[in-house]
Amino acid sequence: MSAPSHAQHGGHAQHGGHAAPAEAVASGESARAVVFEAAGRLAFRDVALRVPAPDEATVATTFSSISAGTERLVFDGRLPGFPFLRFPLVPGYESVGVVQAVGPEVRDVAVGDAVFVGGSHSYVDALGLFGGQSARLHKRASQLVPLHGIDPQVAPLLALAATSRHGVARLGDVRGLRVGVLGMGGVGSFAAHFLALAGARVVCCDRVAARLAAGPAGATLVDLSRTTLEESVSDADAFVEATGDSTLIAACARALRPGGRIALLSFYDHLSTPYVDLFTREVSLLVAREWQHDDLLAARDAFASGAIDARPLAAHVLPIASYAEGYDTAFNDPRTPKVIFSWA
Numbered sequence: 001m002s003a004p005s006h007a008q009h010g011g012h013a014q015h016g017g018h019a020a021p022a023e024a025v026a027s028g029e030s031a032r033a034v035v036f037e038a039a040g041r042l043a044f045r046d047v048a049l050r051v052p053a054p055d056e057a058t059v060a061t062t063f064s065s066i067s068a069g070t071e072r073l074v075f076d077g078r079l080p081g082f083p084f085l086r087f088p089l090v091p092g093y094e095s096v097g098v099v100q101a102v103g104p105e106v107r108d109v110a111v112g113d114a115v116f117v118g119g120s121h122s123y124v125d126a127l128g129l130f131g132g133q134s135a136r137l138h139k140r141a142s143q144l145v146p147l148h149g150i151d152p153q154v155a156p157l158l159a160l161a162a163t164s165r166h167g168v169a170r171l172g173d174v175r176g177l178r179v180g181v182l183g184m185g186g187v188g189s190f191a192a193h194f195l196a197l198a199g200a201r202v203v204c205c206d207r208v209a210a211r212l213a214a215g216p217a218g219a220t221l222v223d224l225s226r227t228t229l230e231e232s233v234s235d236a237d238a239f240v241e242a243t244g245d246s247t248l249i250a251a252c253a254r255a256l257r258p259g260g261r262i263a264l265l266s267f268y269d270h271l272s273t274p275y276v277d278l279f280t281r282e283v284s285l286l287v288a289r290e291w292q293h294d295d296l297l298a299a300r301d302a303f304a305s306g307a308i309d310a311r312p313l314a315a316h317v318l319p320i321a322s323y324a325e326g327y328d329t330a331f332n333d334p335r336t337p338k339v340i341f342s343w344a
Helices: 068-075 155-170 186-195 209-214 247-253 276-281 293-305 321-330
Strands: 026-038 043-051 056-065 095-102 116-117 136-140 178-182 201-206 218-221 235-242 258-263 284-287 317-319 340-342
Touching: 026 068, 026 321, 043 136, 043 321, 056 116, 095 293, 116 201, 116 235, 116 276, 136 293, 136 317, 155 258, 155 284, 155 293, 178 186, 178 247, 178 258, 186 209, 186 235, 186 293, 235 247, 247 276, 247 284, 276 321, 317 321, 321 340
Parallel strands: 178 201, 178 235, 201 218, 235 258, 258 284, 317 340
Antiparallel strands: 026 043, 056 095, 056 136, 056 340, 095 116
16 A cells, blocks of 8 residues: 555656757757666666757756656556657656756746756657656746755655645645545655645554654554554545555545545556445545646745655665666665655
């Protein structure tokens, strides 16, 4: 019940923010990047960069992280709903860096600013899906997020936090409500913190006991390696499903009061759940798509103010030269909630 979610995720076509120009022109420059050469084949090599648009900034990457759920689907060549998926491609949408150059129309950032970059379409010889695992990135300046003093090593987690905030908002006013979170990976743990900040009584549930420590202070912790969800939780007002396993939606439904709500904070191949569990309790399923820019800003402010401490999730850092080890860990080790690359 702790499989990575999409937002370990957020993973949708628009994380790059905007498409590359229809007739991208090669700049003659290149950058080192993680490249999925074909389904199941990983490389780290130079990719050709296009000429940036007048409203774009060019960012030199300092840290990035792996969105395990989405990038695994892309790596396997089975990202559902993306008929334009083709190889080779540059994955990733969780990058942080320093602005190197700005176009003549840029007003939002300046050279030297530390910023978060939510994906990029920077290349002429590789698809940007979602394009963030590269040493240099072009991005519309209005879509960059200045860090405002956040530790750059922690800042790649803004993608997870913004995704979580967006999903929590789908539940509406949760003040005083009992809300469960199933799956305490990156997305689930941030969802639990945003729920607590919104005044909910949070129940954190995972079968990897170590992940429960990422929950907010005062939350009820349920170790699903020792009990079942049905045995430990009943009459919850709402649930956040953050495991990526749609077969567990039924377990959430059985733990809800009649008329309860489930926010789906994962990206699924397809939904597979017994309808009767939803029907008998008249459960509402709420789909959370991707973050909006205000979600990123709110997540940034929560990090900067100390309302959410993301440092425990940013502890596993590898040099980008260890990219193969990093992807193996992200895809196969559920004990590691996030892998962060240093590009220094």
